[in-house]
Amino acid sequence: xGRTTKKGKLKMGLVKIPKxxxxxxxxxxxxxxxxxxxxxxxxIDKLANKIKTIAGVKNAxxxxxxxxxxVALLLIFKEYFGRSEIMIQSNTMYGVRxxxxxxxxxxxxxxxxxLETLMPNIQDIKDSINNHKGNLDNLVIMLSDIGGIIxxxxxxxxxxxxxxxxxxxxxAAHSFGSTLNNKFAGTFGDAGVYSYYSTKAxxxxxxxxAVTNNEKIGGLLKDFTAYDRFKQxxxxxxxxRLSEMQAxxxxxxxxxxxxxxxxxxxxxxxxxxxxxxxxxxxxxxNKNSNLGNxxxxxxxxxxxxxxxxxxxxxxxxxKVYDYALGRNKEIPKRHLCLPIWYDxxxxxxxxxxxxxxx
Numbered sequence: 625x626g627r628t629t630k631k632g633k634l635k636m637g638l639v640k641i642p643k644x645x646x647x648x649x650x651x652x653x654x655x656x657x658x659x660x661x662x663x664x665x666x667x668i669d670k671l672a673n674k675i676k677t678i679a680g681v682k683n684a685x686x687x688x689x690x691x692x693x694x695v696a697l698l699l700i701f702k703e704y705f706g707r708s709e710i711m712i713q714s715n716t717m718y719g720v721r722x723x724x725x726x727x728x729x730x731x732x733x734x735x736x737x738x739l740e741t742l743m744p745n746i747q748d749i750k751d752s753i754n755n756h757k758g759n760l761d762n763l764v765i766m767l768s769d770i771g772g773i774i775x776x777x778x779x780x781x782x783x784x785x786x787x788x789x790x791x792x793x794x795x796a797a798h799s800f801g802s803t804l805n806n807k808f809a810g811t812f813g814d815a816g817v818y819s820y821y822s823t824k825a826x827x828x829x830x831x832x833x834a835v836t837n838n839e840k841i842g843g844l845l846k847d848f849t850a851y852d853r854f855k856q857x858x859x860x861x862x863x864x865r866l867s868e869m870q871a872x873x874x875x876x877x878x879x880x881x882x883x884x885x886x887x888x889x890x891x892x893x894x895x896x897x898x899x900x901x902x903x904x905x906x907x908x909x910n911k912n913s914n915l916g917n918x919x920x921x922x923x924x925x926x927x928x929x930x931x932x933x934x935x936x937x938x939x940x941x942x943k944v945y946d947y948a949l950g951r952n953k954e955i956p957k958r959h960l961c962l963p964i965w966y967d968x969x970x971x972x973x974x975x976x977x978x979x980x981x982x
Contacts, residue, residue: 640967641827642880649876656868664850667871671833674875675818679808681835683842686871687849690797690819690832691723692864697815697834698727698764699860700844701791707764711735711752714950715742716768720795721949729764732756734950739924739958741907742770742944746780753788764791769799769809771944771961772825772919773909778804778812785813800826801881801917802909810835815845820874825888825919826881827966828874831866881917884966888918891964891973895921898980904934920944921964929957939963939976 652667659665668686675684687693701707710729712720715737724731733756736748749765756763765785767775775781778794785792792813799809800818810816815836820828836842844858849865852858866874877884892909899906906923909916922944925933941963946956962976 645876693817693834746777766793768795773916774804825917
């Protein structure tokens with residue numbers, strides 16, 4: 625369900641969780657209360673195993689948020705891999721910048737992004753590296769999937785980073801459920817972190833899961849989340865665990881992630897049809913072996929400010945970001961997002977379709 629802001633843009637006002645997910649949660653919540661294991665119980669392991677199976681990874685570590693997982697990984701990269709400098713993309717959440725500062729990293733560049741994907745391509749990565757004066761053995765690149773699709777060049781970027789001994793961290797907050805060449809989001813770099821915050825494509829209120837195929841990173845992160853109080857070997861660590869109740873909540877919704885994406889894809893198909901008729905450019909989430917989750921449906925305007933080019937499109941939700949951290953000041957002005965959350969009210973989507981048609 626949507627609510628209207630003072631600027632007339634729709635925001636998520638009520639998270640609609642699939643009824644089957646709610647029923648699953650209710651069916652299993654009593655066992656948590658009856659067992660007395662409100663934390664560090666079986667649902668943490670069940671969720672971890674669920675994500676490992678879905679994503680095809682060796683390690684999945686539930687954490688209390690996407691941000692805490694990214695901070696923890698950066699601290700591990702610093703302590704055990706000698707990293708202290710980082711590059712992030714220009715078009716990403718301001719919180720990504722503060723995450724780097726919290727982990728004690730120096731941001732050495734904001735990587736250029738492209739309007740057609742809202743993300744950097746392989747050449748943008750190479751340009752930033754070529755301009756970098758520091759030691760690459762000290763460097764982390766953190767890339768954010770934007771709007772529900774995986775960076776189309778992530779395979780090339782991952783290969784390049786390995787060749788240069790750069791650690792690649794994937795902020796996959798937007799892209800749980802998305803695939804590229806049948807490979808799951810968050811699994812292309814050294815580690816990745818999903819988000820299940822209320823507004824994400826696959827939503828459970830709060831929480832995240834970090835994934836990695838690197839056994840060393842996976843083991844360190846699992847110990848980190850509990851202060852390493854059992855092995856007592858790590859000099860770093862913090863409580864960033866999920867509660868059992870939240871682990872069950874995420875598990876319940878993740879059970880239905882394909883249903884959620886299918887529902888959103890049907891809405892996207894209607895928007896795409898009208899965009900094609902009106903020759904309006906949009907970011908195609910099913911292109912070049914990419915299958916997105918439609919966290920956002922994004923219209924772009926390469927030749928001018930979006931509000932001036934399409935003044936008749938009024939029924940929108942918040943932009944991916946309405947600011948840029950570095951370069952790319954034009955990107956916020958040249959895109960808009962149409963409402964596309966799960967089980968969207970038909971009256972809203974019908975209104976959007978009329979505006980696109982006109």
